[in-house]
Amino acid sequence: MSSHYIEMNEWKTVRRRLLFTCLLLIIYVIGTRIPLLSTPNELNIDSTYKMTIANMGGNLDSINIFSLGLGPWLTAMIITMLYYYKFPEKMVKLTQYERSIREKILTLIIAIIQSYFLVRQAYILNPEQPYSQWIAMLVLISGSMLLMWMADINTIRGIAGAMPIVFISIIRSFLSQSSVLFSVGPIIVMFAFIFVLIAFIVLLVLELSEYHIKYEDIMTVSTPYQKPYIAWKLNPSGSLSIMITIALFISLKYFVDLMLHALTLGDYVDTSFISFTNPVGITLFVSMLFVFNFWLSVFMLNPKNKAEMFQKSGNYFIGIQPGKATERFLKDKARKVSFVGAFIVTLIIGIPLFTTLLYPKSSVEIILSIQIIMVVYIALNMVEYVKTLLYFDRYEGFLKRYW
Incomplete structure (x- = not known):
C-alpha cells in the first residue's frame, strides 16, 4: 500500500511538471505566430539555413518575436563554460547569481548583433515596414531573452529545460518542409x-x-x-x-x-x-x-x-x-x-x-x-x-x- 502511494505521488509530480512545460510551449507557439516584419517570403534565406535555425528553437519562415531562438543563449553558455574551464579559480570566487548575470549580459550582446543583421537584411529588401529598425531589434532581443527565461524556469519547474522548445521547433520545421518528400x-x-x-x-x-x-x-x-x-x-x-x-x-x-x-x-x-x-x-x-x-x-x-x-x-x-x-x-x-x-x-x-x-x-x-x-x-x-x-x-x- 505504501509502495502504491509512493508511485502515485511520483507520477503526480511528473504530471505537474509536464503541464507546466506544455504551458510554456503554448506561449512559444503563440509567439511564433505573431509576425514582426512584413517581408518573410522575400528574405534571401535558403531552406537549409532555416532548418538549421530551427534546431535552436528559432524560426525564419516568418520573422516573429522568437525568430532568434535559443541561439544567443547557447552561444553565451558555451563561451562562459570555456572561460571558467580555462580559469577555474575565477568561477570559485563567483556566486551562482553572479555567473548567471554575466551569462545573461553576454546573451544580450549576442542577441543585439544577430537581431541587427536580421533586421538590416529585411529593411534592405523592403524599406516599407510597419516598425522602425530599432523597435524591430528591441522586439527580437526581448523575444530571445524571454525564451531564455522560459528555458531556465522550465529546468526548475518543468521537464528537460530547453529541450522541449527545440523539440517543438524542429517538429514545426519538419512539417513545413515535409512537402519536399513528395516531390x-x-x-x-x-x-x-x-x-x-x-x-x-x-x-x-x-x-x-x-x-x-x-x-x-x-x-x-x-x-x-x-x-x-x-x-x-x-x-x-x-x-x-x-x-x-x-x-x-x-x-x-x-x-x-x-x-x-x-x-x-x-x-x-x-x-x-x-x-x-x-x-x-x-x-x-x-x-x-x-x-x-x-x-x-x-x-x-x-x-x-x-x-x-x-x-x-x-x-x-x-x-x-x-x-x-x-x-x-x-x-x-x-x-x-x-x-x-x-x-x-x-x-x-x-x-x-x-x-x-x-x-x-x-x-x-x-x-x-x-x-x-x-x-x-x-x-x-x-x-x-x-x-x-x-x-x-x-x-x-x-x-x-x-x-
Whole structure:
C-alpha cells in the first residue's frame, strides 16, 4: 500500500511538471505566430539555413518575436563554460547569481548583433515596414531573452529545460518542409529512411551503452565479483553538443558578417562560404562538432572532481596512487570515452552533410533526415530526464531531511 502511494505521488509530480512545460510551449507557439516584419517570403534565406535555425528553437519562415531562438543563449553558455574551464579559480570566487548575470549580459550582446543583421537584411529588401529598425531589434532581443527565461524556469519547474522548445521547433520545421518528400523520387526517400533507421539504432546503442571502471571501496566487504564501478555514458553531452555547435556556427557567420560589414563600410559581401551548402562551411561545422562534443563530454564527466571525491573517501584503483595519479588515470579514461562518442556522432551528422555536396538536389531531404535524428536524440534525453526525476522523487523526503 505504501509502495502504491509512493508511485502515485511520483507520477503526480511528473504530471505537474509536464503541464507546466506544455504551458510554456503554448506561449512559444503563440509567439511564433505573431509576425514582426512584413517581408518573410522575400528574405534571401535558403531552406537549409532555416532548418538549421530551427534546431535552436528559432524560426525564419516568418520573422516573429522568437525568430532568434535559443541561439544567443547557447552561444553565451558555451563561451562562459570555456572561460571558467580555462580559469577555474575565477568561477570559485563567483556566486551562482553572479555567473548567471554575466551569462545573461553576454546573451544580450549576442542577441543585439544577430537581431541587427536580421533586421538590416529585411529593411534592405523592403524599406516599407510597419516598425522602425530599432523597435524591430528591441522586439527580437526581448523575444530571445524571454525564451531564455522560459528555458531556465522550465529546468526548475518543468521537464528537460530547453529541450522541449527545440523539440517543438524542429517538429514545426519538419512539417513545413515535409512537402519536399513528395516531390522527390522513391529511391531517395528509401535511402533517407534507411539512413535514419541505421542512425537511430546507433544512437540508441550509444545512449544506452556505458563504460565501467571498477574500483576498490574501502567500506565494501563484498566478493570480488561484486566490486563497485564508475558508470560513464559513451556520449555524456547527448544532443546538447549538437545544439551548441549549431549556435556557435550561426554566431560565427554573424560575426564574420559584422567584421566584413565594418571593413567594407557597409558594402555587400558574400559570406555563403559559411553555410551548409559550401564545402568550407560543412568542414568547419563538422570540425566544430567533433571538438565541442569531445570537450563537453570531458567537461560533464569531470574526472578531476571524481579524483578529489576518491581521495576524500579513500576509494582507489588497483595499481594507481591516490591524488594526481588517480586524476591523470581518470582524465585518460574520460578522453577515450569522449573520443568514441564524439567520433560516432560526428560521423552520423557529417557523412550526410558531405553527401549534399555530391547531390545538391538532395540537401533539403538530408537535412530533414538529420532533423529526425535530432528529434529522436532529444526524445531519448527527455525520457532519461523523466527517469532521473522519478528516481530522485522516490527519495525526496530523505534528501530534504539529510542533504
